[in-house]
Amino acid sequence: MKYLLSALLLAASVPVLADCKQPVPLSGLITVSSCDPAKSACLPAGQAIVEYADKVAGNDDPTQLNMALHANPWRFYDGDMRIQTVAELARKVKEVIEKEKKVERIALVASWTGVAPAPGRKPLAQQLAEVVGLPVGGLQGFLWLTRDGSIRTTQQAATALNGNVYRIAEGEEVMVSLATGWAISQEAEFLTQNNAEGLFHVGVGADILLLCPERALQAFEAAARLSHPIAAYNAALIRLDRKQKGDREAAQALLKQAAAAGDKPAQVALQKLRSKQR
Template structure:
């Protein structure tokens, strides 16, 4: 078994936020209060969410499974720099690094084995297809990780937590999606402060926590307008996924012009695939 973390995270009042903002879904219901504490004032008893996720992935031990720890929405995956990671990229990593003794893959992210809106291929199914049918397991809702290596899921329509960066009591389970999701509410503030990276992070939060791909795309395009190559790249990938080749080309060209090598590569692939 090997756990390969692909996620890394940067790090008043109570806020009730819909876990679902843009996608009509029957899989979500109810309200969940999420435990919190202030890591800055009580470091002995609190832990930042990103650190809790890292520690939990280190403790995750599933015999004979190759585990990929990744920040996910039901539709796409994100790397530690908030860049969208494609199914093909993850499949290539698995082919390179999976030991022969691992007979299954575990995609340890939220909504990797279910879609909140119902029908359609899940990330786990798409990854399995890219691996020529190799078994891939995933999660059927918002993924929580235990510091002792456990996993569980929740399916709340609304979450209640203290606003600001996500911290939790030491020893508690961590909600993976909330690490980025807690930043979604600060998009306008990030933009006002000229923080393009923060706007990208807000976009990731809208996708993985609020389940709002439209909001995520708008945030990525906004960040691109502020000079973020990753924002432009993500926008290009999302437009390509939607089948809008012209828009995808436009945003990937912007990312490439900003010096993004992956955008240049993807742009070449897109043009090569053009009829």
């Protein structure tokens, strides 16, 4: 049984290198060649992700619930590239389980969900399992999907795209996280243009592809200063997860900003945060 949360994405990126503290030792460089539409039939990476995820083993098994979404060791993202907490995903899982009745296990078709983000912390798959009360399988690295639904993972320290737009030739495998990295190389331009949407996607790519929460936070907060509500929400949740000095106060200000703009998830999160302070 498939439950797909991935957004349809078009990816455009130049070589990007991760220079952040990682949850596991990473090594090596993987170069991905983008398909040239002048030479062969090409498929946008985001479209391939959606189509390939539809064929992952277990989609037709009523006892297995496949959850396909973007993730890193710290957090999930929904189709709008909004951070989704374990509790929020668990509610969606429980709704499906209640409706389908036959679900016995869950498979996270999502990068890094089987890896603990830090010593003393549990992998996302284990966190979700403890909330829903069913076995949950996670992955140990960056997810790659093939046309027949097969999956594999890699743990490279750097990923380079040979081309400006991430397209794949018909039938080629696709690196899921790389589809989020299109904005990273344009960060300086987005800053000059005061492009909130572009900076928001820099944050998404930094968190999911570069595995760099600190850089993601900077980009999200830059977009938040330009009144991007989801960026403000994401920045707030990263700060609340980081739990450094001043993070709670900064998170509350970010949530207040997003809530004032009409962002309902931010309104809910702000209410919960305030209730914990009483």
